Each structure stands twice: as C-alpha cells, then as structure tokens.
Amino acid sequence: MLMSTSSLSRINDVLYEIHRDIAADLPAAHLARVAAFSEQHFHRVFAAHMGESVHRYIARIRMEQAANQLMFDHSSKVVDIALKCGYKSLSSFTRTFKSRMGMSPGEWRKHHAISAEPDFMQVPEISAGYRRIATSPLAAPTIIETQPKRVAYMRHQGYNRNIQKTWQTLVLWAYEHQIEDKNQFALLHSNPALVPLDECRYVACIATDKPLLKRSKVNSLVIPGGLHARFHLCGIYGEFIPYLNRIMTEWAPSSGFKLKTTPTWVEYKKNQFMDEQGRFDLLLFLPVSFY
Structure with missing residues (x-):
C-alpha cells in the first residue's frame, strides 16, 4: 500500500497516542478515531506502515518497557511493573513474558538483566566507544x-x-x-x-x-x-x-x-x-x- 502524506501524519498521531502512556487502555477503535479512519481501514494502514498489526506493536512496546523496568527497578514488585506497563494481571504478564523472553520475569531480573553483553557491543564504533568511556567517572545528575x-x-x-x-x-x-x-x-x-x-x-x-x-x-x-x-x-x-x-x-x-x-x-x-x-x-x- 502506497502511504499518502495524510495517512502518514495520521499514523504518527496514533504512535504519539500509544507512546504517551503505554499503560492506558488502547483499543483499536480508539486509535482508529485518533487517526480519523474507519477501524477496518485503520488496521490496514497501520500494518502497511509499521510492518506489523497495531495489537502486535502495542504488545511489543509494552514488553520492551516491562523488561526495561525489571532490569533497573529492583524494588518494585513484578505485579506493579506489569500494571505500570499496561498488563491487566500478573498471570497474563508472566505467560507473555516467558513466551517472548524465554524466562520468567523473576529470572530475567535476577540473572539476565545486567550480566548479558548487549548486542550493540558487536558494532565496532560502539564497542570502541564503550572501551573509551568504561572507566570514566559518571557525573551525578x-x-x-x-x-x-x-x-x-x-x-x-x-x-x-x-x-x-x-x-x-x-x-x-x-x-x-x-x-x-x-x-x-x-x-x-x-x-x-x-x-x-x-x-x-x-x-x-x-x-x-x-x-x-x-x-x-x-x-x-x-x-x-x-x-x-x-x-x-x-x-x-x-x-x-x-x-x-x-x-x-x-x-x-x-x-x-x-x-x-x-x-x-x-x-x-x-x-x-x-x-x-x-x-x-x-x-x-x-x-x-x-x-
């Protein structure tokens, strides 16, 4: 599908709505209204522009945010992080997390978060940059x-x-x-x-x-x-x-x-x-x- 300038602007409005608060209720009908499309047409246009369905996109964004929170927020309960990132229950979050990440949220937090070397270290410019700044003092914010x-x-x-x-x-x-x-x-x-x-x-x-x-x-x-x-x-x-x-x-x-x-x-x-x-x-x- 060839994306018109108008359609691109409308999908940008939808992306802004999604990222503004990923914990919000984001049904397709609401997002279609944001884009000023019929719901059926909205699904087609979003998938054509983003390469995935709106439901899959939102699920992926929420999962990335939850994994990020688990890595760096060690004091919050898993259920609180799940709710913060838009999940309705701990059971659904745990099931989805394990399916996508290959381990439970608790295992991710304990073992994977900091110990695994990030993929970006495979990029020569970035790995060289990491070596240059690795021992520099990190200024307080x-x-x-x-x-x-x-x-x-x-x-x-x-x-x-x-x-x-x-x-x-x-x-x-x-x-x-x-x-x-x-x-x-x-x-x-x-x-x-x-x-x-x-x-x-x-x-x-x-x-x-x-x-x-x-x-x-x-x-x-x-x-x-x-x-x-x-x-x-x-x-x-x-x-x-x-x-x-x-x-x-x-x-x-x-x-x-x-x-x-x-x-x-x-x-x-x-x-x-x-x-x-x-x-x-x-x-x-x-x-x-x-x-």
Whole structure:
C-alpha cells in the first residue's frame, strides 16, 4: 500500500497516542478515531506502515518497557511493573513474558538483566566507544522538574548514522518554514540494551511555539514534562549508547528513583548526527519518580 502524506501524519498521531502512556487502555477503535479512519481501514494502514498489526506493536512496546523496568527497578514488585506497563494481571504478564523472553520475569531480573553483553557491543564504533568511556567517572545528575515542550518532529527507525538524513530533512523543513527556535531534541523510545539497533525508535525534534498548520512527514507533538534526572554528556559518535547504558545499569538501580514509562529524551547543544566530527554535547533527561 502506497502511504499518502495524510495517512502518514495520521499514523504518527496514533504512535504519539500509544507512546504517551503505554499503560492506558488502547483499543483499536480508539486509535482508529485518533487517526480519523474507519477501524477496518485503520488496521490496514497501520500494518502497511509499521510492518506489523497495531495489537502486535502495542504488545511489543509494552514488553520492551516491562523488561526495561525489571532490569533497573529492583524494588518494585513484578505485579506493579506489569500494571505500570499496561498488563491487566500478573498471570497474563508472566505467560507473555516467558513466551517472548524465554524466562520468567523473576529470572530475567535476577540473572539476565545486567550480566548479558548487549548486542550493540558487536558494532565496532560502539564497542570502541564503550572501551573509551568504561572507566570514566559518571557525573551525578541534577534532579529537575521540566515543562512540556512543543516540537516539530520526524520519526526514524534504527539507531545508526542514517539518522543524519532525517536531521538534514528536518532542519531544511524548519528553514523553509521560518521556524525561529532551532533548539534540537530527540526522543529515545527504545533501550538499545534490549532492542536491536535496527529496530530502535528515534524521534528527531526541533522546538516550535505553535502547532503546525500544514502537516506532512513533519508533525508536531509535546514532549511530556515532569520529574527528570538530567545528565550532561559530551563525547563522539559511538560513545552515546555506552553512556546511556552505564546510566541505566550503574546509576538507575541504586538511585532511589523509579523509572517512568514516558520517553527518555535529549536536548542537543551539539548534535553528533550534524557535527562534521561526529561530536555531541547534550543533556540527557531520564524520566523518574519517587513512587
């Protein structure tokens, strides 16, 4: 099915609705209304664009989030994590988790989470980056309350250098539409320690002070505000994922905070995908809560 610009914008609205709160009730009928499609047509368009059904997509996103929570939140009960990630009961969560992950949630938490070497270490640039920063002190974050931010955005699947093309397109779009605020952000929907790099979901964003009048491949959303742990990170391409992994494995479990299910995001001072030397200087915002 050839995806029209209008259909793409509508599916982007649905993805925003899903990722805004994965614990919410997300029946297909509701998502079809978000997209302004009939339910039958919505199923066809979503599957054509995403390569999987909406039910399978939501199930996968919830499972990834639950596995992520189990890895780094050692104080919450499994049932609380299941409910937090949109599951209705512990039994259904345990059954689904074991089917997908090959072990129970408790086994995952105890044995697999930190000990297994992430797949991203097979990428030479990233493994080299990990070796460079492995023994560097990890600076303590600042805990702050952030305000919601309206942004124009483009989605990209895969964490690789091809993200540069998405950024080039978005920056050109901002120039053509005379967007005065050129502040750059990114939403990180996936944990590369769990999700293969070519399946990671990345959202390139440029700040804008108003909704878009005409939508295309570029749409608008609001980055959620709330309590965040803010880390200042500097480095070169290949080092960002290792830094993120260290924060999640070294800082998060002993921080005293719980991870929220809203997206982790970054604010770029220097964007490694646009810098000629591939250098980054950014603020990483990890959504957290006390309870």
